[in-house]
Amino acid sequence: MVFSILLVLASGMAHAVWSMFTKRSLNKGVFLWSIMMIPSVILLPVLVAELWRNPLTWGGYGLLLLSVALQALYSWLLSKTYELGDLSQIYPIMRGTSTLLIPIIGVLFLHESLSVYGWIGIVCMLGGFFLLSGLGGKRAEARPHGLKPFALALCVGLCTTSYVFVDKLNLENLSPLALSEATNIGFVLGLTPLVLASRQLRQEWRKNRSTILLGAILNPGSYLLFLFAMQQAPMAHISPLREIGTVFATFLGILILKEQHGLKRIATSIVVFCGILLVGMLG
8 A cells, every 4th residue: 555655646746747847838738749649659559469469348448438538638628727727726626626526436436435534634635725726715816817717627627537437447457558558549639639720839849848758758657657556556545645746736836837825825735735644644
Protein backbone atom coordinates (compact mmCIF):
# COMPACT_ATOMS: atom_id res chain seq x y z
CA MET A 1 0.00 0.00 0.00
CA VAL A 2 2.88 2.39 0.80
CA PHE A 3 4.33 1.92 -2.68
CA SER A 4 0.92 2.64 -4.23
CA ILE A 5 0.66 5.87 -2.21
CA LEU A 6 4.10 6.98 -3.43
CA LEU A 7 3.07 6.27 -7.02
CA VAL A 8 -0.09 8.33 -6.65
CA LEU A 9 1.75 11.26 -5.02
CA ALA A 10 4.25 11.29 -7.88
CA SER A 11 1.34 11.16 -10.31
CA GLY A 12 -0.24 14.22 -8.68
CA MET A 13 2.97 16.23 -8.85
CA ALA A 14 3.57 15.35 -12.50
CA HIS A 15 -0.04 16.27 -13.36
CA ALA A 16 0.27 19.66 -11.66
CA VAL A 17 3.51 20.53 -13.46
CA TRP A 18 2.30 19.75 -16.98
CA SER A 19 -0.91 21.63 -16.17
CA MET A 20 1.17 24.69 -15.33
CA PHE A 21 3.03 24.33 -18.64
CA THR A 22 -0.33 24.21 -20.42
CA LYS A 23 -1.54 27.36 -18.70
CA ARG A 24 1.61 29.20 -19.84
CA SER A 25 1.34 28.07 -23.46
CA LEU A 26 0.18 30.18 -26.41
CA ASN A 27 -2.62 27.89 -27.56
CA LYS A 28 -3.82 25.46 -24.91
CA GLY A 29 -5.31 22.95 -27.35
CA VAL A 30 -2.24 22.89 -29.60
CA PHE A 31 0.07 22.49 -26.62
CA LEU A 32 -1.95 19.62 -25.17
CA TRP A 33 -2.17 17.93 -28.56
CA SER A 34 1.60 18.22 -29.00
CA ILE A 35 2.56 16.72 -25.65
CA MET A 36 0.22 13.77 -26.21
CA MET A 37 1.06 13.09 -29.85
CA ILE A 38 4.66 12.15 -29.00
CA PRO A 39 3.87 9.29 -26.56
CA SER A 40 0.95 8.23 -28.77
CA VAL A 41 3.35 7.50 -31.62
CA ILE A 42 5.96 5.86 -29.37
CA LEU A 43 3.57 3.54 -27.53
CA LEU A 44 1.38 2.55 -30.48
CA PRO A 45 3.33 -0.72 -31.12
CA VAL A 46 2.75 -1.73 -27.49
CA LEU A 47 -1.03 -1.51 -27.83
CA VAL A 48 -1.10 -3.21 -31.23
CA ALA A 49 1.14 -6.06 -30.06
CA GLU A 50 -0.87 -6.68 -26.91
CA LEU A 51 -4.21 -6.71 -28.74
CA TRP A 52 -2.71 -9.00 -31.41
CA ARG A 53 -1.48 -11.51 -28.84
CA ASN A 54 -4.54 -11.27 -26.57
CA PRO A 55 -7.57 -10.05 -28.50
CA LEU A 56 -10.45 -8.74 -26.41
CA THR A 57 -14.06 -9.83 -26.46
CA TRP A 58 -16.59 -7.59 -28.19
CA GLY A 59 -17.53 -6.25 -24.78
CA GLY A 60 -13.88 -5.58 -24.02
CA TYR A 61 -13.41 -3.61 -27.22
CA GLY A 62 -16.58 -1.67 -26.48
CA LEU A 63 -15.27 -0.75 -23.04
CA LEU A 64 -11.95 0.31 -24.56
CA LEU A 65 -13.69 2.50 -27.15
CA LEU A 66 -15.72 4.10 -24.36
CA SER A 67 -12.47 5.01 -22.61
CA VAL A 68 -11.11 6.51 -25.86
CA ALA A 69 -14.29 8.56 -26.34
CA LEU A 70 -14.19 9.86 -22.77
CA GLN A 71 -10.56 10.89 -23.20
CA ALA A 72 -11.43 12.75 -26.40
CA LEU A 73 -14.14 14.70 -24.60
CA TYR A 74 -11.85 15.27 -21.64
CA SER A 75 -9.06 16.75 -23.76
CA TRP A 76 -11.39 19.20 -25.50
CA LEU A 77 -12.96 20.33 -22.23
CA LEU A 78 -9.53 20.65 -20.64
CA SER A 79 -8.20 22.98 -23.34
CA LYS A 80 -11.24 25.25 -23.06
CA THR A 81 -11.05 25.34 -19.27
CA TYR A 82 -7.38 26.34 -19.23
CA GLU A 83 -8.14 29.17 -21.63
CA LEU A 84 -10.59 30.82 -19.23
CA GLY A 85 -9.57 30.27 -15.60
CA ASP A 86 -6.64 30.59 -13.16
CA LEU A 87 -4.73 27.38 -12.58
CA SER A 88 -5.02 27.71 -8.79
CA GLN A 89 -8.81 28.02 -9.01
CA ILE A 90 -10.01 25.79 -11.83
CA TYR A 91 -7.67 22.94 -10.92
CA PRO A 92 -9.31 22.28 -7.52
CA ILE A 93 -12.73 22.04 -9.15
CA MET A 94 -11.55 19.68 -11.88
CA ARG A 95 -9.82 17.40 -9.41
CA GLY A 96 -12.27 17.83 -6.52
CA THR A 97 -15.25 16.53 -8.47
CA SER A 98 -13.43 13.27 -9.05
CA THR A 99 -12.42 13.08 -5.38
CA LEU A 100 -16.06 13.17 -4.34
CA LEU A 101 -17.49 10.73 -6.86
CA ILE A 102 -14.80 8.08 -7.33
CA PRO A 103 -14.78 6.78 -3.73
CA ILE A 104 -18.58 6.69 -3.75
CA ILE A 105 -18.54 4.65 -6.98
CA GLY A 106 -15.85 2.37 -5.56
CA VAL A 107 -17.88 1.72 -2.41
CA LEU A 108 -21.23 1.28 -4.14
CA PHE A 109 -20.23 -0.72 -7.21
CA LEU A 110 -16.77 -2.23 -6.65
CA HIS A 111 -17.33 -3.46 -3.08
CA GLU A 112 -14.54 -1.25 -1.74
CA SER A 113 -14.70 0.56 1.59
CA LEU A 114 -13.57 3.67 3.44
CA SER A 115 -13.21 4.11 7.19
CA VAL A 116 -14.76 6.97 9.13
CA TYR A 117 -11.38 8.72 9.00
CA GLY A 118 -11.35 8.28 5.25
CA TRP A 119 -14.68 10.00 4.86
CA ILE A 120 -13.60 12.80 7.24
CA GLY A 121 -10.52 13.26 5.08
CA ILE A 122 -12.64 13.53 1.95
CA VAL A 123 -14.83 16.16 3.63
CA CYS A 124 -11.71 18.16 4.53
CA MET A 125 -10.46 17.90 0.97
CA LEU A 126 -13.75 18.98 -0.55
CA GLY A 127 -14.02 21.91 1.86
CA GLY A 128 -10.55 23.00 0.85
CA PHE A 129 -11.37 22.59 -2.84
CA PHE A 130 -14.45 24.78 -2.42
CA LEU A 131 -12.48 27.57 -0.73
CA LEU A 132 -9.66 27.38 -3.25
CA SER A 133 -12.13 27.62 -6.11
CA GLY A 134 -13.28 31.06 -4.97
CA LEU A 135 -16.95 30.16 -5.35
CA GLY A 136 -17.59 31.11 -1.75
CA GLY A 137 -15.52 34.29 -1.88
CA LYS A 138 -16.34 37.93 -2.40
CA ARG A 139 -17.09 39.58 -5.71
CA ALA A 140 -13.48 40.74 -5.83
CA GLU A 141 -12.55 37.24 -6.89
CA ALA A 142 -14.97 37.21 -9.80
CA ARG A 143 -13.43 36.62 -13.19
CA PRO A 144 -14.37 38.29 -16.49
CA HIS A 145 -15.80 35.06 -17.84
CA GLY A 146 -18.23 34.70 -14.95
CA LEU A 147 -19.16 31.14 -14.02
CA LYS A 148 -18.15 29.64 -17.37
CA PRO A 149 -14.68 28.49 -16.19
CA PHE A 150 -16.25 26.77 -13.20
CA ALA A 151 -18.91 25.07 -15.30
CA LEU A 152 -16.24 23.77 -17.69
CA ALA A 153 -14.02 22.68 -14.79
CA LEU A 154 -16.96 20.79 -13.29
CA CYS A 155 -17.51 19.02 -16.61
CA VAL A 156 -13.81 18.08 -16.70
CA GLY A 157 -14.17 16.62 -13.21
CA LEU A 158 -17.22 14.59 -14.22
CA CYS A 159 -15.38 13.32 -17.29
CA THR A 160 -12.37 12.38 -15.17
CA THR A 161 -14.62 10.46 -12.80
CA SER A 162 -16.12 8.56 -15.71
CA TYR A 163 -12.89 7.59 -17.44
CA VAL A 164 -11.15 6.51 -14.22
CA PHE A 165 -14.08 4.21 -13.43
CA VAL A 166 -14.07 2.78 -16.97
CA ASP A 167 -10.30 2.36 -16.94
CA LYS A 168 -10.47 0.47 -13.65
CA LEU A 169 -12.58 -2.08 -15.53
CA ASN A 170 -10.29 -1.97 -18.59
CA LEU A 171 -7.32 -2.96 -16.43
CA GLU A 172 -8.89 -6.41 -16.15
CA ASN A 173 -8.16 -6.91 -19.87
CA LEU A 174 -5.15 -4.69 -20.64
CA SER A 175 -1.82 -3.80 -19.10
CA PRO A 176 -1.41 -0.24 -17.76
CA LEU A 177 0.99 0.61 -20.61
CA ALA A 178 -1.39 -0.55 -23.34
CA LEU A 179 -4.35 1.15 -21.70
CA SER A 180 -2.35 4.35 -21.35
CA GLU A 181 -1.71 4.30 -25.10
CA ALA A 182 -5.42 3.84 -25.83
CA THR A 183 -6.25 6.86 -23.69
CA ASN A 184 -3.47 8.84 -25.37
CA ILE A 185 -5.07 8.17 -28.75
CA GLY A 186 -8.44 9.35 -27.49
CA PHE A 187 -6.86 12.51 -26.07
CA VAL A 188 -5.20 13.36 -29.40
CA LEU A 189 -8.33 12.65 -31.43
CA GLY A 190 -10.36 15.03 -29.29
CA LEU A 191 -8.00 17.95 -29.99
CA THR A 192 -7.13 17.27 -33.64
CA PRO A 193 -9.98 19.38 -35.14
CA LEU A 194 -8.99 22.31 -32.91
CA VAL A 195 -5.33 22.03 -33.92
CA LEU A 196 -6.16 21.92 -37.63
CA ALA A 197 -8.40 24.96 -37.32
CA SER A 198 -5.87 27.02 -35.33
CA ARG A 199 -2.89 26.69 -37.71
CA GLN A 200 -0.63 27.53 -34.76
CA LEU A 201 1.30 24.28 -34.44
CA ARG A 202 4.63 25.65 -35.71
CA GLN A 203 4.30 28.80 -33.63
CA GLU A 204 3.65 26.79 -30.46
CA TRP A 205 6.68 24.55 -31.08
CA ARG A 206 8.96 27.54 -31.74
CA LYS A 207 7.87 29.19 -28.51
CA ASN A 208 7.56 26.20 -26.15
CA ARG A 209 9.61 23.34 -27.61
CA SER A 210 11.34 22.46 -24.31
CA THR A 211 8.17 22.44 -22.21
CA ILE A 212 6.34 20.42 -24.89
CA LEU A 213 9.02 17.73 -24.74
CA LEU A 214 8.97 17.70 -20.93
CA GLY A 215 5.18 17.69 -20.91
CA ALA A 216 5.24 14.72 -23.29
CA ILE A 217 6.87 12.77 -20.46
CA LEU A 218 4.90 14.16 -17.52
CA ASN A 219 1.40 13.97 -19.02
CA PRO A 220 1.15 10.28 -19.92
CA GLY A 221 3.62 9.43 -17.17
CA SER A 222 1.27 10.90 -14.58
CA TYR A 223 -1.66 8.71 -15.58
CA LEU A 224 0.55 5.66 -16.11
CA LEU A 225 1.74 5.92 -12.51
CA PHE A 226 -1.87 6.12 -11.40
CA LEU A 227 -2.84 3.04 -13.44
CA PHE A 228 -0.03 1.02 -11.85
CA ALA A 229 -1.22 2.16 -8.41
CA MET A 230 -4.79 1.10 -9.21
CA GLN A 231 -3.54 -2.40 -9.96
CA GLN A 232 -2.20 -2.74 -6.43
CA ALA A 233 -4.68 -0.93 -4.18
CA PRO A 234 -8.45 -0.26 -3.92
CA MET A 235 -9.59 2.66 -6.07
CA ALA A 236 -11.56 4.30 -3.25
CA HIS A 237 -8.40 4.58 -1.14
CA ILE A 238 -5.86 5.84 -3.64
CA SER A 239 -7.92 8.05 -5.97
CA PRO A 240 -8.31 10.89 -3.44
CA LEU A 241 -4.56 10.85 -2.83
CA ARG A 242 -3.95 11.87 -6.42
CA GLU A 243 -5.59 15.18 -5.58
CA ILE A 244 -2.45 16.30 -3.77
CA GLY A 245 -1.82 17.73 -7.22
CA THR A 246 -4.31 20.41 -6.18
CA VAL A 247 -1.87 21.62 -3.52
CA PHE A 248 1.04 21.48 -5.95
CA ALA A 249 -0.94 23.34 -8.62
CA THR A 250 -1.95 26.02 -6.12
CA PHE A 251 1.66 26.72 -5.23
CA LEU A 252 2.72 26.70 -8.88
CA GLY A 253 -0.10 29.06 -9.83
CA ILE A 254 0.84 31.51 -7.08
CA LEU A 255 4.63 31.30 -7.18
CA ILE A 256 5.27 30.77 -10.89
CA LEU A 257 2.20 32.20 -12.64
CA LYS A 258 1.78 35.05 -10.07
CA GLU A 259 -1.94 34.45 -9.56
CA GLN A 260 -3.84 36.39 -6.89
CA HIS A 261 -5.23 35.49 -3.43
CA GLY A 262 -2.06 33.59 -2.61
CA LEU A 263 -2.24 33.64 1.20
CA LYS A 264 -5.82 32.37 1.26
CA ARG A 265 -5.12 29.61 -1.22
CA ILE A 266 -1.92 28.47 0.49
CA ALA A 267 -3.68 28.34 3.87
CA THR A 268 -6.55 26.38 2.38
CA SER A 269 -4.15 23.96 0.73
CA ILE A 270 -3.02 22.94 4.23
CA VAL A 271 -6.58 21.79 4.93
CA VAL A 272 -6.52 19.83 1.69
CA PHE A 273 -3.24 18.18 2.63
CA CYS A 274 -4.62 17.18 6.04
CA GLY A 275 -7.54 15.54 4.29
CA ILE A 276 -5.17 13.71 1.98
CA LEU A 277 -3.20 12.37 4.95
CA LEU A 278 -6.38 11.14 6.63
CA VAL A 279 -7.45 9.26 3.53
CA GLY A 280 -4.01 7.89 2.77
CA MET A 281 -2.97 6.85 6.27
CA LEU A 282 -6.25 6.05 8.03
CA GLY A 283 -8.75 5.66 5.19
